[in-house]
Amino acid sequence: MALDWLDPIIESVAMHVEQFMSWTGYAGVVLLMAIESCNIPLPSEIILPFAGILVADGKLNYHGAAFAGALGCVVGSLPSYWLGLVGGRPFLEKYGKWLLLTHRDLQTAESWVDKYGDWAFFLCRMLPIVRTFISLPAGILKAHFWPFVLYTFFGSLIWSYGLVYVGVVFGRNREVFRHYWHQFDFIIVTVMAVGLCWYVYKHMKHMKAFQDD
Numbered sequence: 001m002a003l004d005w006l007d008p009i010i011e012s013v014a015m016h017v018e019q020f021m022s023w024t025g026y027a028g029v030v031l032l033m034a035i036e037s038c039n040i041p042l043p044s045e046i047i048l049p050f051a052g053i054l055v056a057d058g059k060l061n062y063h064g065a066a067f068a069g070a071l072g073c074v075v076g077s078l079p080s081y082w083l084g085l086v087g088g089r090p091f092l093e094k095y096g097k098w099l100l101l102t103h104r105d106l107q108t109a110e111s112w113v114d115k116y117g118d119w120a121f122f123l124c125r126m127l128p129i130v131r132t133f134i135s136l137p138a139g140i141l142k143a144h145f146w147p148f149v150l151y152t153f154f155g156s157l158i159w160s161y162g163l164v165y166v167g168v169v170f171g172r173n174r175e176v177f178r179h180y181w182h183q184f185d186f187i188i189v190t191v192m193a194v195g196l197c198w199y200v201y202k203h204m205k206h207m208k209a210f211q212d213d
Contacts, residue, residue, distance in 0.1 A: 030071050
């Protein structure tokens with residue numbers, strides 16, 4: 001089933017994101033990754049592959065793009081860390097549901113820290129979902145600041161290298177991927193729709209879990 005109407009939408013979104021990053025360069029990568037790390041749902045799984053496409057086009061350097069991604073993650077993590085440090089558990093109780101955080105998330109973070117110590121922040125930065133909410137619990141748990149910053153940076157750097165590389169591969173073979181896109185556009189759109197529904201479901205589940213805690 002061909003969804004020809006979808007192509008202009010996708011190409012328009014891709015064009016605007018790519019244009020923004022082309023215009024802002026490494027600063028744009030830092031900014032977008034910082035937004036993600038502030039618990040705002042702007043996934044790095046979207047941001048960094050676009051940076052990789054610019055690398056494939058010769059507009060960015062591979063190592064520079066990965067470094068910018070890791071730096072942005074640190075920059076965005078600091079406000080969440082300080083909010084957790086200053087506001088503590090009362091902040092989580094009052095505002096956590098709007099950040100998709102519950103007491104269970106804090107307990108998860110505590111179990112990671114108990115098991116791995118400061119290394120937990122390094123490991124969490126290489127895991128989907130967990131990487132975006134670990135900063136606030138880190139502040140609440142009064143994690144050591146400089147180890148938190150260093151582990152956040154190096155964990156994010158590994159994550160960034162991987163996702164930028166995905167974009168590089170796509171950028172160098174975009175015509176091939178575009179061919180497959182046209183063959184499987186219905187399946188891809190279905191997956192995207194299911195993903196959106198899952199996000200809404202998880203959001204509502206987190207808010208209910210927060211109220212039940």
